[in-house]
Amino acid sequence: xxxxxxxxxxxxxxxxxxxxxxxxxxxxxxxxxxxxxxxxxxxxxxxxxxxxxxxxxxxxxxxxxxxxxxxxxxxxxxxxxxxxxxxxxxxxxxxxxxxxxxxxxxxxxxxxxxxxxxxxxxxxxxxxxxxxxxxxxxxxxxxxxxxxxxxxxxxxxxxxxxxxxxxxxxxxxxxxxxxxxxxxxxxxxxxxxxxxxxxxxxxxxxxxxxxxxxxx
Numbered sequence: 764x765x766x767x768x769x770x771x772x773x774x775x776x777x778x779x780x781x782x783x784x785x786x787x788x789x790x791x792x793x794x795x796x797x798x799x800x801x802x803x804x805x806x807x808x809x810x811x812x813x814x815x816x817x818x819x820x821x822x823x824x825x826x827x828x829x830x831x832x833x834x835x836x837x838x839x840x841x842x843x844x845x846x847x848x849x850x851x852x853x854x855x856x857x858x859x860x861x862x863x864x865x866x867x868x869x870x871x872x873x874x875x876x877x878x879x880x881x882x883x884x885x886x887x888x889x890x891x892x893x894x895x896x897x898x899x900x901x902x903x904x905x906x907x908x909x910x911x912x913x914x915x916x917x918x919x920x921x922x923x924x925x926x927x928x929x930x931x932x933x934x935x936x937x938x939x940x941x942x943x944x945x946x947x948x949x950x951x952x953x954x955x956x957x958x959x960x961x962x963x964x965x966x967x968x969x970x971x972x973x974x975x976x977x978x979x
Contacts, residue, residue: 829964831899
């Protein structure tokens, strides 16, 4: 990951942050002192928020670019699941913007059910858009989140259009006390990291704010 001059020529800012995934996993140990990305056949290039908690209500926003040659669907030989942004509790994402290339070309928001350790099961899967329609152009994400055990709200706007309006649980049961934001890309649970088709993703204007107006 690093900051570079916009290589696309169409970004809303002069400089952008790039994230690149190679067929390599990190051996850095998780909190249990045993597991690592290699344990889960995973690779990542991410930035993590320093704070371990979110305000009860918050707006989040960013623009991202998937190159035209980004491996969508069966083009990603390693399979697994892409995660492009997530609100995490150290075990499972409370909510994550994801795609499982071996299953679908749909980008979606997924909420989690804990299964012990660092394993998570799928709770809700809320569609955003077909990833093939997002390639080769900058796309803007805006999220309004009210974090709650039962009365939460998660609204997501794609390029100004409301595509998700979820009401209900937005915090993973049993892990409500920690909630930090991560963005970039994490490719989890592949058939083998050596099979990963390399790729890059670009981000800019990553922000959070009390209101949507301030986010702009």
